[in-house]
Amino acid sequence: MANYKINSNKLELIKENPFKLEKEIQTLTEKNLKLIFGLDFVKSEFSLNNFRIDTLAFDHDASAFVIIEYKRDKNFSVIDQGYAYLSLMLNNKADFILEYNECGQSVLKRNDVDWSQSKVIFVSPSFTTYQREAINFKDLPIELWEVKRYDNETINYSQIQTSGAQESVKTISRDDDIVEAVNKEIKVYTEKEHLEVASPEILELYETIKNAITNLDGIELKPTKKYIAFVSGSNIADIHVQKKALKMWINMFKGELDDPKELARDVANIGHWGNGDYELQIRDDENIEYIMSLIKQSYKRNKK
Numbered sequence: 297m298a299n300y301k302i303n304s305n306k307l308e309l310i311k312e313n314p315f316k317l318e319k320e321i322q323t324l325t326e327k328n329l330k331l332i333f334g335l336d337f338v339k340s341e342f343s344l345n346n347f348r349i350d351t352l353a354f355d356h357d358a359s360a361f362v363i364i365e366y367k368r369d370k371n372f373s374v375i376d377q378g379y380a381y382l383s384l385m386l387n388n389k390a391d392f393i394l395e396y397n398e399c400g401q402s403v404l405k406r407n408d409v410d411w412s413q414s415k416v417i418f419v420s421p422s423f424t425t426y427q428r429e430a431i432n433f434k435d436l437p438i439e440l441w442e443v444k445r446y447d448n449e450t451i452n453y454s455q456i457q458t459s460g461a462q463e464s465v466k467t468i469s470r471d472d473d474i475v476e477a478v479n480k481e482i483k484v485y486t487e488k489e490h491l492e493v494a495s496p497e498i499l500e501l502y503e504t505i506k507n508a509i510t511n512l513d514g515i516e517l518k519p520t521k522k523y524i525a526f527v528s529g530s531n532i533a534d535i536h537v538q539k540k541a542l543k544m545w546i547n548m549f550k551g552e553l554d555d556p557k558e559l560a561r562d563v564a565n566i567g568h569w570g571n572g573d574y575e576l577q578i579r580d581d582e583n584i585e586y587i588m589s590l591i592k593q594s595y596k597r598n599k600k
Contacts, residue, residue, distance in 0.1 A: 301448060313445045314421065318350075318366045321419060321443055324451070325364065326351055332453050333417070334530065335362055339399050344391055347384050354396060354404075357531075357571065358520060360413035361385060361392055367420040374427050375475075378416040378438035382478045385414055412483045413521060419443055423456060432458045433465040435484035485519045490537045502535070502542055504581055508588050509533065512595050522569040529600025533591050534570030542578040544587075545570025547594045555590060559583060 300307040315321050322340070329335045335353035338361075342349040351364035363381045385392055389411065396404045415437040423440050431440055440456040466479050491499060509515055509526045518525040523534040523545075536543040546553060550564040550573040564573035572594070576587065 299446060310450075311447045313447050315368065315443075315445060318368050321366045321368075321421075322350055325366070325419060325443075329353055331529075333362070333364075336400075338396050342395060344388060345384060347381070349381065352392070352395065354400075355413070357525075358413040359408060359410040360415070361396075361409065361411075362414070363416045365416065365418050367418060370420075370422070370424050370427070374418055374423075374430050374438055374440065378418070379475050379478050381416050382414060382437060382482060383474045386411060386478060386481055410521065411481060414482055415439060415484075417441060419453075428456055431456065433463055434458070434486055436465045437478075437482045437484050483521070485521055487517065487519050487524055490519055490524050493539050494537050495539055498537065498540060498542060501578065501581055502537060504584060505535070505542065505544075505578070505587070508584065509591060512592070512599075514599060515595075525571075528595065528598065530598040531571040532594045532598055534572075536569060540579065543570075544576040544578060545572045546574040546576070546590055547572035547598055549573055552597070553590060553593060557583070557586060559586070560590060 299310040301310050302308075325332060326337055326340055329337045329351075333353070334357065335355050338352040338354050339349075340351055342352045349363050350366050353362045353364060354360070355362050363385065365377070365381070389406075389409070393404050393406060393409065417439045419441045421443060423442065427440065431438055436458075442454050442456060444452045444454075446452075465475075465484075491502065494502065506517070506526075509532070510517065512528070512532075514528045515532065516527045518527050520534075523536040525534050526532045531547045533547065534545045545563075545568060546560060547570075550562060553560060553574050555574070560574035560576050562573060563575045568575060574590075576590075578587065
């Protein structure tokens with residue numbers, strides 16, 4: 297899709313400014329990991345067992361390590377390389393924790409890491425049709441992100457989305473011991489799995505709230521281990537689906553949310569799963585419009 301700049305009511309084409317080196321992409325991404333992916337930087341060029349990981353990062357929301365690789369060439373298999381890196385991680389957990397502790401600002405203990413939420417991200421200016429199709433599984437712990445730089449000093453990172461994938465990656469594991477071993481330990485959650493516990497009434501309620509939130513511009517839905525996240529830059533709201541209710545967290549700090557009806561519970565000093573200091577228990581659609589007014593406050597504060 298072409299991009300244009302408005303100049304006195306005339307459109308001027310904004311040309312792409314291609315990256316000449318993978319290192320350019322790596323440096324720019326590492327300096328902005330939190331903004332782009334919501335991740336904390338751990339180590340650049342982390343070497344282990346004849347492997348060299350371009351960027352090692354940590355996802356504090358998922359309590360998991362993330363490996364990021366940068367590619368300019370198109371002659372690589374995202375499945376083979378992705379699973380090789382994940383296998384390296386799962387077979388050398390102590391080394392990854394040690395690297396975090398030596399490079400980070402805090403101490404990470406063995407039980408602080410959820411290895412089942414590990415993943416690999418490939419970043420490239422473009423991917424082939426074959427590579428895009430290769431990730432078309434509903435539970436693949438590998439993401440593809442395209443990065444484009446333009447002449448007007450702007451840049452765009454966009455995730456390649458699977459096209460309604462229904463097949464599990466576990467179906468390809470029979471002939472590959474590495475894939476099979478990794479799939480036994482790593483779990484990618486889907487929206488469908490979260491909804492399996494809900495009653496028909498709660499399913500209908502969830503769809504109503506989901507549609508209202510996703511009607512906001514730029515919202516992505518990201519199922520995690522504990523909840524379904526609604527994200528635009530940062531998390532806007534997180535929903536944990538229960539049999540007879542929806543538990544929602546609104547990503548606002550204590551004192552920031554304007555809630556005259558006081559429907560949201562203050563959980564700033566209480567352990568909870570989702571992002572933010574406000575929690576709602578929703579059992580019916582009586583206050584949907586009001587709840588959306590609370591969510592929109594978070595959207596205004598956190599949107600990219």
